[in-house]
Amino acid sequence: MRIIISNSSDEPIYEQITKQIKAQILKGELKQGDLLPSIRALARDLQISVITTKRAYEELEREGFIETVQGKGSFVAGQNRELIKEKKLNIIEEKLSKVVEESKDLGISFDEILELLKILYEEV
Amino acid sequence: MDYILEVKNLRKKFKNFTLDSISFNLEPGYIMGFIGPNGAGKSTTIKLIMNLLKKDGGEIRIFGKDHEKYEKEVKNRIGFVYDENYYYEDLTVNTMKNIVASFYSNWDDNKFNGYMKEFDLNPKAKIKTLSKGMKMKFSLAVALSHNADLIIMDEPTSGLDPVFRREILDILYSVIQDEGKSIFFSTHITTDLEKIADYITFINKGKIVFSKPKDDVLQNYGIVKGGLDILDGNIRKEFIGIRETKVGFEALTDNMDKTRKMFGNKVLIERATLEDIMVYSVRR
Amino acid sequence: MLGILKRDISLLVSSKQTILFMIFYIPFLLFIAESFVPEYMYFMILVFYTYMMSIMSFTYDITGKSKYIMNSLPTNRKELVIYKYLSIFIYLAITIVYAGVYLWIIDTLKLADVDYFNLRGIINAIPTVMIYASIVFPAYLKFEPRIAQIINMVVFLSFFIISNNISYVGDKGALKYLGMIKWEYVMLLASTMYILSLLLSIHLYRNKDI
Numbered sequence: 001m002r003i004i005i006s007n008s009s010d011e012p013i014y015e016q017i018t019k020q021i022k023a024q025i026l027k028g029e030l031k032q033g034d035l036l037p038s039i040r041a042l043a044r045d046l047q048i049s050v051i052t053t054k055r056a057y058e059e060l061e062r063e064g065f066i067e068t069v070q071g072k073g074s075f076v077a078g079q080n081r082e083l084i085k086e087k088k089l090n091i092i093e094e095k096l097s098k099v100v101e102e103s104k105d106l107g108i109s110f111d112e113i114l115e116l117l118k119i120l121y122e123e124v
Numbered sequence: 125m126d127y128i129l130e131v132k133n134l135r136k137k138f139k140n141f142t143l144d145s146i147s148f149n150l151e152p153g154y155i156m157g158f159i160g161p162n163g164a165g166k167s168t169t170i171k172l173i174m175n176l177l178k179k180d181g182g183e184i185r186i187f188g189k190d191h192e193k194y195e196k197e198v199k200n201r202i203g204f205v206y207d208e209n210y211y212y213e214d215l216t217v218n219t220m221k222n223i224v225a226s227f228y229s230n231w232d233d234n235k236f237n238g239y240m241k242e243f244d245l246n247p248k249a250k251i252k253t254l255s256k257g258m259k260m261k262f263s264l265a266v267a268l269s270h271n272a273d274l275i276i277m278d279e280p281t282s283g284l285d286p287v288f289r290r291e292i293l294d295i296l297y298s299v300i301q302d303e304g305k306s307i308f309f310s311t312h313i314t315t316d317l318e319k320i321a322d323y324i325t326f327i328n329k330g331k332i333v334f335s336k337p338k339d340d341v342l343q344n345y346g347i348v349k350g351g352l353d354i355l356d357g358n359i360r361k362e363f364i365g366i367r368e369t370k371v372g373f374e375a376l377t378d379n380m381d382k383t384r385k386m387f388g389n390k391v392l393i394e395r396a397t398l399e400d401i402m403v404y405s406v407r408r
Numbered sequence: 409m410l411g412i413l414k415r416d417i418s419l420l421v422s423s424k425q426t427i428l429f430m431i432f433y434i435p436f437l438l439f440i441a442e443s444f445v446p447e448y449m450y451f452m453i454l455v456f457y458t459y460m461m462s463i464m465s466f467t468y469d470i471t472g473k474s475k476y477i478m479n480s481l482p483t484n485r486k487e488l489v490i491y492k493y494l495s496i497f498i499y500l501a502i503t504i505v506y507a508g509v510y511l512w513i514i515d516t517l518k519l520a521d522v523d524y525f526n527l528r529g530i531i532n533a534i535p536t537v538m539i540y541a542s543i544v545f546p547a548y549l550k551f552e553p554r555i556a557q558i559i560n561m562v563v564f565l566s567f568f569i570i571s572n573n574i575s576y577v578g579d580k581g582a583l584k585y586l587g588m589i590k591w592e593y594v595m596l597l598a599s600t601m602y603i604l605s606l607l608l609s610i611h612l613y614r615n616k617d618i
Contacts, residue, residue: 041301199480215419
């Protein structure tokens with residue numbers, strides 16, 4: 001498992017953690033049943049507060065990515081195909097909402113966005 | 125809620141200084157940083173907790189018990205490190221250790237010897253030959269060798285180099301792996317706390333300014349930088365402490381979101397460090 | 409309380425100052441009080457040493473800088489005070505042995521005419537040190553070290569002056585004087601003062617800022 005946090009980023013640290021863990025789970029780098037480090041061990045490794053790691057794990061649990069068993073630790077939860085797809089879509093949906101919002105702000109039409117999307121999809 | 129340390133309306137009056145109804149709580153498993161400028165009341169508070177000073181009013185409970193009524197019992201589970209560690213200069217480290225060990229019911233000699241090796245301390249050395257840093261290491265070794273559940277430290281790292289301070293942080297991180305233990309750590313070297321602390325209690329002029337989770341503090345406090353043209357009577361009230369120069373102003377806000385909404389692109393807002401918070405709060 | 413005792417003994421043997429004190433004061437006393445009767449000299453030495461040792465131990469946890477450490481250990485004010493009061497008997501016992509050996513050596517080598525063990529001296533020393541403690545200990549617990557030291561000096565010098573004057577009252581004058589007052593009454597007075605002083609001290613120290 002790999003977690004790299006930036007102290008200077010605007011993004012709250014717990015969010016950086018949840019994002020990275022989510023991504024690894026969705027990509028399959030972290031598999032169902034894999035044991036995650038304890039919140040305290042993680043806090044120590046990253047040199048951050050235990051409250052931060054706790055919050056990250058709580059959010060991951062709430063969104064169904066991990067499961068915590070009292071006394072044993074936190075494990076990557078079983079992800080059925082549909083749920084994974086849904087979660088992945090959620091991530092993209094979040095980003096796209098921001099794009100839509102800003103486009104409306106800047107006065108860019110739907111068609112223009114579509115055009116842009118097509119180009120990017122081919123380039124990237 | 126079972127707190128490991130509860131301070132409620134603590135009061136103490138001196139000739140030139142009053143500690144005015146101090147309150148804060150610490151749960152087991154967390155580190156609380158206690159910050160404030162010199163003379164704010166940090167040492168006084170710690171001395172009151174340890175019953176070295178007599179409180180004029182208020183309550184202090186440690187492990188759920190009154191700290192005076194159960195003084196011996198409570199102190200048996202507290203490890204303390206002060207900034208001036210006055211041990212008996214003529215004794216050797218070992219002799220001093222033996223004396224201290226006889227007071228604690230859960231003394232762990234193996235642990236102590238482990239720390240001695242880690243800190244490179246000679247047990248046969250006379251205490252008067254130890255440098256300030258070594259004395260502090262000795263204090264810490266003692267504090268960590270009797271299975272204490274609460275570690276209280278009063279400015280333990282002032283006067284020590286950054287390398288050593290990091291080492292101490294590592295040790296504290298190890299301690300806190302046990303979620304039954306807590307650390308209460310007063311300092312004016314706030315960079316140490318920015319990493320490790322879970323909660324921050326800020327005291328100034330004998331009053332608690334805030335006692336919050338560190339993440340909340342660092343996420344909401346910001347430094348606002350802008351042109352002098354923006355500042356007027358009403359705007360000034362929004363900020364905690366302002367520094368004005370010929371080329372602009374810098375101010376502390378405790379609500380970055382609100383400030384962002386108010387000023388948009390007219391100002392630059394950056395995260396505030398604990399040091400910023402302390403400096404601007406004191407300046408106000 | 410054993411921890412506190414351990415500390416006192418350790419400090420007694422490791423500080424250069426106290427070691428010098430232990431070695432040189434007996435000859436010093438013998439020298440300046442040559443006119444004293446050996447029995448009385450013995451009494452004086454017992455009282456002096458016991459007294460000095462218990463006063464010295466005040467700097468270890470009441471007046472010296474190490475008081476913060478001592479009072480942060482698992483002990484409480486009451487215990488520290490009770491220990492102080494009980495320790496005078498321990499110091500007396502130590503002195504009896506220590507001075508006994510020291511004076512025995514001096515006696516055997518015929519360096520001076522000394523008594524190295526005198527039951528009467530011991531019996532008289534007990535109420536004497538108790539009375540001293542009763543007066544001087546609360547002073548150390550209540551007042552600043554400097555003021556307490558002054559009181560200490562005053563009490564100490566009074567003892568010296570009184571004993572000097574007593575010893576001039578004839579050969580066995582001192583003992584005769586002491587013999588005039590029944591020991592039982594003196595002991596009763598001393599015990600009462602001692603206990604009252606102990607209670608006072610506990611109260612004083614309990615409410616003191618260290």
